Amino acid sequence: MKLKQSALIGLAVAAALGTAAVQAADQYVGLPSYRVGPYAAGGSGIFGGMIDYFQLVNARDGGINGVKLIWEECETEYNNARGVECWERMKKGGPTGNTVFHPLSTGITYSVIEKAPADKIPVISLGYGRTDASDGRIFPYIFPLLTNYWSQNTAKIKFIGAKEGGMDKLKGKKIVNIYHDSAYGKETIPVLDAQAKMYGFTVKHIPVAHPGNEQQSQWLQVRQDKPDWVILRGWGVMNPTALKAAAKIGFPRDKIVGVWWSGAEEDTIPAGSAAKGYISAGFNVAGTNYPVIKDIEKHVVAKNKSNMEDKSRIGSVYYNRGVVHGIITVEAIRKAQEKYGKGKSITGEQMRWGIENLNIDAALLKKLGAEGFMPPLKMSCANHEGSGLVKFQQWDGDKWKVLTDWIESDQKLVRGMVEESAAKYAKEKNITPRDCSKEG
Amino acid sequence: MLYREAGQFKATYAEDQRIFPIRQDRIAIALILVFFFVLVPAFANQYWLQAILVPVLIFSLAAIGLNILTGYAGQLSLGSAAFMAVGAFAAYNFMLRVPGMPILVAFVLGGLCAAGVGILFGLPSLRIKGFYLAVATLAAQFFVVWALTKFPWFSNNSSSGVISAQQVKILGYAFVSPESKYLLTLAVVTVLALAAKNLVRSSIGRSWMAIRDMDVAAEVIGFRPMRTKLSAFAISSFYCGVAGALYAYTYLGTVEPEGFNLDMSFKILFMIIIGGVGSILGSFLGAAFIVLLPIFLNISMHVLGDAVPKGLASNLELIVFGGLIIFFLIVEPHGLARLWQIGKEKLRLWPFPH
Numbered sequence: 001m002k003l004k005q006s007a008l009i010g011l012a013v014a015a016a017l018g019t020a021a022v023q024a025a026d027q028y029v030g031l032p033s034y035r036v037g038p039y040a041a042g043g044s045g046i047f048g049g050m051i052d053y054f055q056l057v058n059a060r061d062g063g064i065n066g067v068k069l070i071w072e073e074c075e076t077e078y079n080n081a082r083g084v085e086c087w088e089r090m091k092k093g094g095p096t097g098n099t100v101f102h103p104l105s106t107g108i109t110y111s112v113i114e115k116a117p118a119d120k121i122p123v124i125s126l127g128y129g130r131t132d133a134s135d136g137r138i139f140p141y142i143f144p145l146l147t148n149y150w151s152q153n154t155a156k157i158k159f160i161g162a163k164e165g166g167m168d169k170l171k172g173k174k175i176v177n178i179y180h181d182s183a184y185g186k187e188t189i190p191v192l193d194a195q196a197k198m199y200g201f202t203v204k205h206i207p208v209a210h211p212g213n214e215q216q217s218q219w220l221q222v223r224q225d226k227p228d229w230v231i232l233r234g235w236g237v238m239n240p241t242a243l244k245a246a247a248k249i250g251f252p253r254d255k256i257v258g259v260w261w262s263g264a265e266e267d268t269i270p271a272g273s274a275a276k277g278y279i280s281a282g283f284n285v286a287g288t289n290y291p292v293i294k295d296i297e298k299h300v301v302a303k304n305k306s307n308m309e310d311k312s313r314i315g316s317v318y319y320n321r322g323v324v325h326g327i328i329t330v331e332a333i334r335k336a337q338e339k340y341g342k343g344k345s346i347t348g349e350q351m352r353w354g355i356e357n358l359n360i361d362a363a364l365l366k367k368l369g370a371e372g373f374m375p376p377l378k379m380s381c382a383n384h385e386g387s388g389l390v391k392f393q394q395w396d397g398d399k400w401k402v403l404t405d406w407i408e409s410d411q412k413l414v415r416g417m418v419e420e421s422a423a424k425y426a427k428e429k430n431i432t433p434r435d436c437s438k439e440g
Numbered sequence: 441m442l443y444r445e446a447g448q449f450k451a452t453y454a455e456d457q458r459i460f461p462i463r464q465d466r467i468a469i470a471l472i473l474v475f476f477f478v479l480v481p482a483f484a485n486q487y488w489l490q491a492i493l494v495p496v497l498i499f500s501l502a503a504i505g506l507n508i509l510t511g512y513a514g515q516l517s518l519g520s521a522a523f524m525a526v527g528a529f530a531a532y533n534f535m536l537r538v539p540g541m542p543i544l545v546a547f548v549l550g551g552l553c554a555a556g557v558g559i560l561f562g563l564p565s566l567r568i569k570g571f572y573l574a575v576a577t578l579a580a581q582f583f584v585v586w587a588l589t590k591f592p593w594f595s596n597n598s599s600s601g602v603i604s605a606q607q608v609k610i611l612g613y614a615f616v617s618p619e620s621k622y623l624l625t626l627a628v629v630t631v632l633a634l635a636a637k638n639l640v641r642s643s644i645g646r647s648w649m650a651i652r653d654m655d656v657a658a659e660v661i662g663f664r665p666m667r668t669k670l671s672a673f674a675i676s677s678f679y680c681g682v683a684g685a686l687y688a689y690t691y692l693g694t695v696e697p698e699g700f701n702l703d704m705s706f707k708i709l710f711m712i713i714i715g716g717v718g719s720i721l722g723s724f725l726g727a728a729f730i731v732l733l734p735i736f737l738n739i740s741m742h743v744l745g746d747a748v749p750k751g752l753a754s755n756l757e758l759i760v761f762g763g764l765i766i767f768f769l770i771v772e773p774h775g776l777a778r779l780w781q782i783g784k785e786k787l788r789l790w791p792f793p794h
Contacts, residue, residue, distance in 0.1 A: 035754035044751050075738050075754045080699055081495060084692060085735055088491035110602045110694045130600070181589055182698040183600035190599045207589070210698055309749050421599070429604070 027064065027333055027345050028094020029054070029071045032086040032103060034078045038211040039105075039236040041266035042318055044309075046104060047073070049322020050329070051307040052314075053292075055300045057330050064334050065342040070094060076108060083108030084115075091119050096345045100124055100329055100355070106184035109142075116141035121348035122355055126325055127152075127260055127283055131187055134415075135422035136356065136384040137433040143355050145328060146283045146377060146387045149259070150191040150417060151409035153231075155390035156257055156281055157195050158407055160229050171200035176222055178215075178242060179233035181207035184261075188233060191417060198413070212238025219245040232258040232280075239267035240275070247274035254279060254394070264317035268395045276397040281390050284324045284374050286400045288315035291369025292323060317400060324374045331368075332358050356381055356439075375406050381436035388414070443787035459637055476626055481619040489618040496724075496731050497622075497629045498686045503711040503723035504636050505679025510709075511718035512640050513672035514652025515565050516573055519580035520680050520708040525700035526554040526584055527681025528603075528688035529594050535606045536596055543608050547628065547685045554681025555674040557584065562673030566666055569655075581705055588697035595697075604694040621690040628686060632679060637720045639675070648672050680708075714768060716777025725776040729768075734761055 031050070034043035054069045063069060072093055074086035083103060091098045101116070101123045103109045109129035116123045117140060124143045125133075131150045133142035147155075160175070161167040177192055179185035189205055196203040204225060206218050212234060219242075222230060230251065232242055239262045246256060254277035258267070263280025288297065293315055300306050301314060313319050336346045336354025346354065360368075360377040375389035389406035426433060443464055450456045460466045480493065506520045531550030534541050561580035565573050588594045588601075595603045608615040608624065615621050639645050647668045650658035659665055688695045707730055715726020737757040744753065772779050786793070 033750070033754075035751040036758055040751075047750075072742070073750055075757065080692060080695075082734075085491040085495075088487045089739075092487075106600075107602075107696060107699065110600075110604070110696070111692050114604070114693050183602045183696045186589075187600050209586075210701065307750065309751050425604075 025063075025067045025343060025345060026070045026095055027067050027099055028096065029069060029100060029329065030086070030090025030093050030098040031071050031073045032076045032083055032090075032101065032108065033073045034076045034104070036075070037077050039078045042236065042261070042264070043078070043104060045264070045266070045313055045316060045318025046322035046325060048307040048313070049319040049324075050102070050326040051322075052296050052300050052319075053323045053326025053330070055305050055307070056292075056296050057326075059299045059303070059305070060295060064330060065337055067333075067337070067343060067345060069330070069333075076105070078105050078107075080105075080107045080111045084111050087112050087115060087119075087121075091121055094345070096347045097121065099333065099346065099348060099351045102126070102325055102329075103129070106130070106187070107182070110183060113139070113142055119348070120352070122352040124325075124328065124355065126328065127321075128184065132418045132421035132425060134383065134385040134418045135433075136380070136382050137436055138422040138426045138431055139384065140434060141352060143379075143384045143386075145355075145379075145385065146324075146375060147390055147409065148385050148388075148414070148418075149187045150414045151385065151388040151411065152259060152281055152283075152390055153188045153191050154195065154410035154414055155388075155407045156231065156259075157192075157199070158410070159281075159390075159392050159404065160257065161199070164228075167199060173201040173229070174225065174227040175201055175203045175229045175231060176225060176227040177203055177205045177231045177233060178218060178222070179205060179207055180212060180235050180238055181209050184235060185233050188259075191414065192231075194413065194417065195410075208234070208238055208242075211236060213241050215241050215245045219249050219251070222246075222251060223249045228255065230256045232256050232262045234258065234262045234267075238262075240269075240271035243268065243271035243275045243278055247271075253277040257281065257392075260317075260321075263393065263400070265313075265400070266316075266318065268400075273397065275395050278395045279392055279403065280395075280400075282317065282393050282400075283387070283390060284317070284321045285372070285391060285393065285402055286315060286317045286320060290371075290373045292327070292373060293320070295369060296323070320373070324370075327368060327370060327374065328355075328358070328360070328377070331360055331364070335359075355379060356384075358386070381434065381439040443784065443790070445788070459634065459641075473630065477623070481623055486618045489622040492732065492735070494622055494625050494691050496728050497625050498683050498691055499708065499711060499727040499731055500724045501629050501632060501686065502680050502683035502708050503715065503727045504633060504720060505676045505683060506708050507712045507715075507718065507720065507723050508636060508640070508648070508679065509672050509676035511712060511716075511722075512645060512652060513648035513669065513676075515562070515669060515672060516570060517577040517676070518574050518702070518705050518709065519561060519577040519584070521700040521702070521704035522581045522584035523554040523558055523677040523680035524684030524687060524704070525588060525695075525697055526557045526677075527551055527684030528695055528700070529588055529697075530554065530681070531685035532603045532605060532688065533594065533596075543610060543689070544628075547682050547689075550685040551678040551681035554684065555678040558673040558677025558680075559670050562670050562677075565669045565673065578702075581702055585697045585700060600696070601698075602694050602696040603688070605689045605692075608689050615690070625686055625690045628682065632682065633720060633724075636679070640720070644668075644671060710765065712775075714765060714775055716775030719775065719777035721780065722775050722777030725780070729776065733764065737761060 033047040058068050076082040076086055098121050106128050109125045122141050124145055126145045129144045131148045133139040133144050134148050161170050192203050208215055208218055234242055256278055258280035260282045263282050268275035332354040335358050336350045340346050340350045356379050358379045362376055365371050375387045377386040379386045388409040388411055392403045393400040394403050445462050448463055509515050509517050527550040530553035531546045534546040534549050564576040595601050615624050647663045650663050651668045711726035711730045714729050716722025741753045
């Protein structure tokens with residue numbers, strides 16, 4: 001009787017503490033979000049989508065095998081120093097510490113690359129970050145998942161080649177690469193140069209200083225050079241500015257191909273009619289017409305639990321990308337639970353195994369209601385990229401329309417460059433690469 | 441009562457020339473040093489060391505640098521972050537390209553490179569003053585960041601322009617743990633802060649203040665403006681350079697030129713304005729204020745939980761932060777250091793104010 005009573009009191013106390021109380025079977029994810037500053041549109045959309053997916057898993061499935069997801073936000077303002085502060089603040093959160101870190105900033109990813117193996121917390125940089133970290137032998141804790149920048153770039157050249165009527169037609173063509181002058185923007189320069197040599201086109205790199213709301217001189221250069229294609233490697237406010245500047249000099253928008261950080265509604269709507277016809281890459285698509293989004297609308301949004309302040313953004317590119325982040329996080333936790341005990345909270349180290357052995361195939365995508373929503377993904381010890389597939393979409397003045405199916409990137413070229421670059425890093429840092437044949 | 445200096449006589453020149461002439465100050469400084477050198481590393485956790493104390497110390501050092509230039513020599517500068525970048529990238533390149541380079545020497549060389557760049561961009565100060573000079577130093581800010589991005593040699597041909605700092609090793613001891621990194625930072629900052637405290641009351645410091653208060657009069661009584669102004673630029677940039685090297689080596693580990701942007705320069709300027717222009721103590725107080733307050737606000741917003749939408753909460757933080765800056769500037773335009781000075785004077789009379 002007494003035992004029962006104290007158990008009841010314990011339960012009541014736990015209930016009173018509510019979500020703030022951390023129970024044994026919770027899985028903590030620390031979210032370094034940013035909701036202010038020039039990149040707030042990306043931050044609020046993606047973290048909003050991710051949190052909504054977590055809410056969905058908790059509400060619809062009761063968590064992952066009964067383990068509820070809990071999370072905490074930490075404002076980084078897209079600033080590396082604040083990101084590191086968030087890493088330190090959140091790494092001991094929850095029952096088993098931070099499970100996984102989504103920096104959502106290439107700069108912050110770089111800042112935590114050495115902290116990740118030391119603190120044993122995996123870093124997922126989904127579609128951004130340090131490209132050569134795709135070599136999992138040298139970067140065991142870093143996961144530039146789905147498609148890294150270099151792969152994306154080869155797919156983009158493939159797309160341009162297809163538009164020109166074959167890769168051999170690229171010879172003699174002129175491509176201008178307008179990039180955000182930061183670690184993120186510069187990341188694709190070596191692969192573009194390598195491909196220019198391979199296919200015989202010329203490429204010119206024009207930097208735009210952060211945050212990129214002044215681009216007249218850059219587009220003046222474009223007007224003088226008269227390139228056949230422009231690659232836009234922008235982020236945040238730089239994108240609509242670029243589209244408006246392109247319209248001003250009369251450069252055809254359907255000859256501008258953007259990276260996925262230049263391909264959201266937030267990039268095109270502010271540019272108004274100047275954005276019509278603009279093409280961008282993407283590893284997720286926009287729209288609410290997918291079962292997973294419908295489920296979120298039913299279980300989360302309808303119950304007024306959505307994290308989004310502006311409900312009309314549900315189904316936008318950024319929001320859906322956040323859902324992709326959520327799916328991958330949840331499935332990796334599920335995978336890790338399979339090995340380390342179902343219904344238990346897993347540690348960062350176990351999560352690393354979970355991500356490394358993640359296999360989201362077509363059947364699983366269908367089960368998750370995300371068929372065609374994101375590319376299939378298969379990870380391994382050596383390959384921390386997992387997919388390398390890209391879709392292209394075009395802005396029709398109103399919404400993003402998918403142009404292509406999943407286009408495969410040139411893994412032969414990219415993988416070689418990744419391994420070379422990673423080996424250079426390993427040498428600089430005295431890292432002995434893991435032997436992947438011994439990993440279980 | 442507690443802070444009475446009556447009965448403390450200065451009987452020798454050495455006693456007269458002490459950095460801290462009042463006994464209570466000396467005891468307080470000793471206690472503070474013991475606290476930060478012994479008690480903090482023994483009890484603080486990694487979060488406090490790595491994410492709070494190290495950045496505060498590093499920015500304090502940068503703020504001391506700017507304070508020497510702006511507070512003592514009266515030359516307004518908006519290029520502090522650029523000089524930090526020079527220090528960080530120079531230290532990195534010395535470590536990379538000179539085999540067996542001791543890290544402390546690399547820090548000093550990094551600082552010296554920053555001093556050289558500082559002198560170069562200080563040259564216009566001989567002709568232009570005040571806000572116009574601020575614009576000239578703005579050029580330093582943009583030029584340095586541009587040059588570090590433009591020439592891949594500086595970042596050892598890294599494709600993204602990011603450098604990742606080598607391991608810090610002194611006499612075979614590797615500074616890996618947060619405690620050791622903190623202690624290294626603290627030691628460097630303590631030595632340089634004491635040096636600065638000494639410097640500003642030496643003949644060179646007095647010449648800076650003479651130039652600051654009225655440069656024509658200073659010139660008439662025999663101070664050479666060129667030497668004085670350029671020495672202020674050099675020493676100020678040296679401090680910023682060492683701070684930049686520490687920023688790369690003991691704090692972040694990897695830095696990119698874009699990280700040292702104008703925002704950071706403004707932040708350092710705000711530190712000395714809030715902390716106290718022309719005060720070494722003020723540099724520490726200002727750095728603590730500007731670095732810690734946003735973090736404190738972010739954590740305290742969590743108390744509100746889900747009652748406030750997250751986007752609104754993030755914006756509220758900025759609003760409160762800005763509001764507090766304005767509040768402090770209205771209440772005490774001379775900065776936090778002045779508050780301490782007022783407190784000190786009150787303490788001297790306490791408990792018998794007349």
